[in-house]
Amino acid sequence: MQLNSPVLITGASHGLGQATAELLASQGVPLALCARNAAPLHEFAAKLRAEYDVQVASRALDVNDAELLVDFVHEAGRRLGDLGGVVANVGGARGRSLADTEPDDWAYTLNVNVVNAMTVLKAALPQLRRRGGAAVLVSSISGSKPSPGLAYGSTKAALNHAATILGRELGPTGVRVNAVAPGSMLIPDRNWDRLRVADPGRYEAFLDEFPAKELVDPKDVAEVISFLLSDKARAVNGAVVPVDGGQNAPSAYGY
Template identity: 55%
Template sequence: MNDTDHADRTGDVGDTVDLGGTGDTPGAAGTVGGTGGHRPSARRATAGMTGTTGTTGTTTGTTGMSRTAAEDSVQESRAPESAGPAVIVTGGSRGLGRETTLRLAAQGCDLAVCGRDAASLEAVAEEVRARYGRTPHTARLDVLDESALTAFVRESAARLGRVDGLVTVAGGARGTDLRDTEPSDWDLTCRLNVTHPAIALREAADHLAGTGGSAVLVSSVSGWKPAPPAQYAAAKAAQIHMASSLARELGPRGVRVNCVSPGSMLIEGKGWARLRDEDPRGYREFEKEFPGGRLVDPRDVAEVIAFLLSDRARAVNGANVPVDGGQNAPGAYGY
């Protein structure tokens, strides 16, 4: 699965509940992450959520993506540039969300970032400050709290002065197999992956129309290459379809909406990294699901997100862009 942060399974996308975001749940019992896959499990778990908000500062940044130490040192020696495009990122402090935040900061974006964990938010904000000389606006909140999410988007627009882009990374799921799930598991999973991006885009749409901006919704390989749990796969598939529908609705106003579907990502501390450390043989078998023999690097997903937000992608609208390395099965145990 992915590795976001809002599931009872731990995925690997960005920042939500304990759910996971993009690409990283091999099979922790009862949890689901973002995009990637997992092994079936029979035990249910519950996710804890918070709805508190907090803020910190605004942004500034430089250009270029840091992929090597040499590149990093060059970038960090540059003086801050004038205000660049303003982008709002939900779930932007961990996993894929963190890499997306850093990638956008590297190319000079002013940022507003929310997440559930205060320490992770401060850590990514400090990294942006140290490397790029800018301070992102941050808010600690649970994206399932509609009023907190709405307030975050509105306040971010006010602080940044404009909105050129929106990235919804937070995602995940709750519940396991069909017989062990309850209606509330389906409801929470849908609210996290479908309702949260819809609310964020609803609040940002007028601002994006004013700048000719765009939105990128982070879905999952599980949204179009089915694997259990069904509630996660269904929600991610709905997210992909929703992006296409909203692209048609908002296109006449000059707003593009696209989806990115990451494959299973290797993120230290997350599910696939744990599988690698705890079950090396199982991990090597899972690597065979990838023609290139390795899981997805979240930095590569962040590159695609940054591209889709840019004017270079002005002809791309309503698309679902897989960034999965040609991955076959979304889970560690085949279809």
């Protein structure tokens, strides 16, 4: 992917999606950003346009609505030119243990962690082929290291395997697909930040899972995503790249 090729990022209004968008904008990359909440998304898009003088298309949507997601991919191509990169960043889960995870929870978690990533990639594929582009699927440390959250970990493991399959399937067409598996990230007003405030003792104990005694910074994961999208990573395909700071257990809550 050339530096000036547009990149589409799902879940771009906070956390890792926002950090990735900001890094790419600082490199002059045009962006197509989507997220569920309109106000923070459009405010962030305006900020990127003003600070970095880049084109930014944004649309509020739920990635579980496949029709809206596909339409946004097509709109992005019309407005910005063919996409050279896709970052499938949205994730989530319902249910925790086998006993409290119902069939609807499994369906939701599979859809939000795997199906929407395949939907956006399939829709963008003609554009990516014309650009010789790349896709990055955002997985998790929980896809390879067991932790509470049966459906979440299982579907992230599926996403990891999908990346390895797609690397071989799409590689002959000139499109690379990789996954990043972030460790536990410290994101303002999210899970681990809330734990830090509500239960400092447990949070401090959790830091022992990290050799450097600190959670992962989303900006560091964004750097790896940027590399994987770029031509510098042209020999990296079908890989699952851990960005976890050497983290051991994925959870502060035991197993």
